[in-house]
Structures are given as C-alpha cells and as structure tokens.
Amino acid sequence: MLIREASESDLEEFVPLFRSIVEAGETYAYPEGLSEEEIRGLWFERPPGRTTVAVDEAGALLGSAKMGPNRPGRGSHVGTASFMVGADARGRGVGRALAEDMITWHRAQGYDGIQFNAVVETNTTAVRLWQELGFTVLATVPRAFDSRAHGRVGLHVMYLPLDGEDPT
Amino acid sequence: MLIREASESDLEEFVPLFRSIVEAGETYAYPEGLSEEEIRGLWFERPPGRTTVAVDEAGALLGSAKMGPNRPGRGSHVGTASFMVGADARGRGVGRALAEDMITWHRAQGYDGIQFNAVVETNTTAVRLWQELGFTVLATVPRAFDSRAHGRVGLHVMYLPLDGEDPT
Numbered sequence: 001m002l003i004r005e006a007s008e009s010d011l012e013e014f015v016p017l018f019r020s021i022v023e024a025g026e027t028y029a030y031p032e033g034l035s036e037e038e039i040r041g042l043w044f045e046r047p048p049g050r051t052t053v054a055v056d057e058a059g060a061l062l063g064s065a066k067m068g069p070n071r072p073g074r075g076s077h078v079g080t081a082s083f084m085v086g087a088d089a090r091g092r093g094v095g096r097a098l099a100e101d102m103i104t105w106h107r108a109q110g111y112d113g114i115q116f117n118a119v120v121e122t123n124t125t126a127v128r129l130w131q132e133l134g135f136t137v138l139a140t141v142p143r144a145f146d147s148r149a150h151g152r153v154g155l156h157v158m159y160l161p162l163d164g165e166d167p168t
Numbered sequence: 169m170l171i172r173e174a175s176e177s178d179l180e181e182f183v184p185l186f187r188s189i190v191e192a193g194e195t196y197a198y199p200e201g202l203s204e205e206e207i208r209g210l211w212f213e214r215p216p217g218r219t220t221v222a223v224d225e226a227g228a229l230l231g232s233a234k235m236g237p238n239r240p241g242r243g244s245h246v247g248t249a250s251f252m253v254g255a256d257a258r259g260r261g262v263g264r265a266l267a268e269d270m271i272t273w274h275r276a277q278g279y280d281g282i283q284f285n286a287v288v289e290t291n292t293t294a295v296r297l298w299q300e301l302g303f304t305v306l307a308t309v310p311r312a313f314d315s316r317a318h319g320r321v322g323l324h325v326m327y328l329p330l331d332g333e334d335p336t
Contacts, residue, residue, distance in 0.1 A: 022241070029243030071286065073190070074314040075197030075323070112320070115309055117285070118239065139307030139325055141283055146242040152280070155243070157307055157325055 006051040013061040025148030062089035065098040079111040116158040174219040181229040193316030230257035233266040247279040284326040
C-alpha cells in the first residue's frame with residue numbers, strides 16, 4: 001500500500017467510493033446525489049488543505065483522506081480531517097495508514113491540535129482507531145446523526161493535542 | 169426594536185458591522201478582509217437557512233443572526249446559528265431578542281436541537297446569554313481560538329435540545 005497526494009486523475013475512481021459510503025448512511029452527513037464536480041469541491045482540498053489517497057500495488061484506489069484547517073482566521077491553527085475507505089479494502093489497515101500520515105502532516109505544518117467535528121458514535125471501528133492514535137472524545141452531541149441502521153445516534157467531537165515537535 | 173427577515177438592502181449596512189467584529193478578533197474565526205460578496209455568501213442564508221436583522225425605530229441596523237441546518241443530509245435535523253450585534257447597540261437586549269426569535273424559528277421548523285460549534289470561552293456575555301436560554305456547554309476545545317486580547321482560548325460546543333413542541 002502507498003499513501004500519496006491525490007491528483008485530478010484520482011477523482012474518477014473516488015466518486016463511486018464516496019457515493020457508496022454516503023448512501024450507506026452510517027458515517028457521513030453529506031447529501032446524497034452529489035455531482036462529480038460537487039464531490040471534487042468537497043473532498044479535493046487546495047492549499048492550505050491537502051487530500052491523499054491510499055493505493056494498492058497495482059495502483060487501484062483503496063481509500064482517501066482530506067485535511068486542513070478546521071476553521072479559517074483565528075481558528076486556523078487547529079486542523080481537521082476526514083477519511084473514506086472502500087468496502088473491499090477494510091480491515092487491511094488503510095484507515096490507520098491514512099490517519100498516521102495525516103497526523104505526521106499536521107505536526108510538520110505546526111498545527112496545535114486536530115479536531116474531528118462529527119464522528120458517528122456507532123462507527124465503533126473508527127472511534128477505536130482514533131482513540132488508539134491518541135484522540136479523546138471531548139463531547140457527544142446527542143441524536144445528531146440519522147443513521148440508516150440505528151436511527152438518531154450521537155456525534156463525537158474528538159481531539160488530539162499536538163506538542164509541536166515533528167518526530168520525522 | 170424589530171426583528172425581521174434580512175433582505176438584500178441590509179447588506180450595505182451589515183458589511184461594516186461584520187468587518188468591525190471580525191477585526192476586533194474576540195469572537196469569530198472568519199478571515200479578515202473579506203469582500204462584500206464573500207460576506208453576503210457567508211452570512212445571508214438561503215433556504216433552508218434564514219438570516220434576520222434587528223433594527224431600531226428609525227430602521228437602523230442593530231444586529232443580525234443567521235441560522236439553519238448545522239450539517240446537510242443525515243445531520244440536517246440539528247440547527248445552528250450565529251449572531252453579530254453592533255458595538256453601539258450592545259447591552260440593550262439585541263442579542264437576546266435575535267436569539268429568542270432564532271429558537272422559536274427552529275422549534276417551528278421541527279429541529280431536534282440547536283448546536284453552537286464555536287463559542288469563544290472569553291466571550292462571557294454570550295456564553296451567559298446562551299446558558300440563560302437553556303444551552304449547555306457540551307465540551308470546550310482547548311486553545312482553539314486565537315483571541316487578540318487573551319491569546320489561545322477555548323471554543324465551547326454548546327447545545328440546546330428542543331422537545332418538538334412549538335410554544336407559539
């Protein structure tokens with residue numbers, strides 16, 4: 001598996017992955033039925049943000065992450081990120097590899113911390129992974145996500161402080 | 169004082185109010201130096217959102233609120249809102265009047281709750297007002313706002329559950 005910066009040519013393979021995850025209705029509050037251009041605008045970040053992809057040995061897309069400032073202006077020293085891993089690629093460490101690269105990038109950029117704004121509490125695989133990487137749940141907004149399988153469940157606000165040292 | 173829906177003709181008076189509050193550097197993480205068009209895009213909501221203004225007897229702008237779904241798709245049953253009150257109009261109940269109207273609107277629209285994502289902890293007047301209106305602090309993201317006067321201070325995530333009953 002390789003993690004690299006996303007390029008325009010990754011969009012075609014990413015669009016069906018994005019749509020299948022949104023339509024599954026368990027992890028993201030993006031609207032359904034977005035056009036390719038809208039997905040590009042939502043996921044393919046420009047500086048100061050960044051989008052990465054995980055690909056296999058043959059170059060096929062396994063997953064993607066996007067990251068950057070959580071807020072502009074006087075909030076831009078705290079980062080954020082989002083992740084999508086294709087259904088066929090789960091359980092192979094793709095999310096962890098994307099997330100470790102994401103944390104390294106935030107440290108190198110000098111961010112003060114990383115905030116996840118909306119982690120679905122029933123997405124226990126993701127919650128456990130973020131906790132293993134050092135994130136803690138600061139709060140859970142009750143009933144804030146309408147899960148297809150579970151109905152209205154909480155959204156975690158999660159946070160990882162960064163000490164400013166770049167370990168690379 | 170009158171609270172009414174904002175119209176295009178309110179933009180000209182709102183722009184300097186927005187800029188002075190952002191440049192003061194104590195309450196909002198919007199970038200400085202935004203154009204009038206950018207301010208329109210950020211503050212003047214289209215349905216399902218809504219923007220209101222508070223005006224005095226002579227029609228002069230005292231403050232404004234914007235509101236709507238906090239997230240799209242499977243998160244759109246939780247609302248959010250932002251408020252700006254001009255420096256000359258503070259201490260006259262303008263923020264409270266805008267907020268009470270905002271809560272009434274969310275109830276009437278059937279929202280499940282209202283989430284404030286980023287209330288600066290040193291903005292104690294606002295924090296106290298939201299608490300008086302029933303909001304609680306779910307969490308404080310540490311150091312997430314770079315206050316001009318206080319340096320890096322926390323951002324509160326605040327929440328008000330709505331019982332679904334419309335009291336109007």
